[in-house]
Amino acid sequence: MDIFSNFPLMAGLFAILFAQFVKIPILxxxxxxVDWKLFTSTGGMPSSHSAAVTALTTAVAIEHGVDSTIFAVATLFAVITMYDATGVRFQAGQQALTINKLRNDFNIFVNETRNWQQKKEEEKIEELKTLLGHKPSEVLMGAITGIIIAFVFYAVL
Incomplete structure (x- = not known):
């Protein structure tokens, strides 16, 4: 099978690219x-994880039916991925926000006691990434995006 004619795979990959790109005009x-770094970052609206897994699952349903074993696998994969995006990854982002605030507060303290400003930039600590997970609304919009993309792909192909 030619990999480029694999409808579920192409729908899922396109959903990722579309969801990542559409974050830029939404912002x-x-x-x-305009922040072009959003194209390669995690988090934000819509969730590219949700778009990908729902496009994949929808495409599998279209191609193999909802009573197929592969649809069951794709559905459970989608549910776990979206649950993780709103749960563990979102909470990790919230913890990163708190840690960054604590570190910023500590840096203010250090500035008052030392000459922190004269240190080289590479000596300063890089902030943790806070946009790791998704709010439920971002996951929902990603899921809707993925479903629509799968149906559009099916109609075009």
């Missing part, structure tokens, strides 16, 4: 700022 509409 622009909300903040009037």
């Amino acid at each position: 622009y509409l909300v903040t009037r700022q």
Whole structure:
């Protein structure tokens, strides 16, 4: 089988790319700022994880039916992925926010007691990534995006 004719795979991969790209104009509409780094970052609206797994699951359902074993596997994979995106990964992001605040507060303390500003940039600690997981609304929008993409792909192919 030619990998590029694998409908579920192509739908899932396209859903990831689409969801990652669409984050940029969404951020622009909300903040009037363009941040191209969003294309390669985790978190944000819509969830590319949810878009990918729901596009994959929907494409499997279209191609093999909802009574197939592969649909069952894809569905459980999607549920676990989306649960993780809103649970563990979201909480890790919240913890990173708290740690970054604590570190910033500590840096203010250090600035008052030492000459922190004169240290080289590479000597300073890089902030932890806080946009790791998703809010439930981001996961829902990612899921809707994935389902729509799978049906559009099916109609086009």
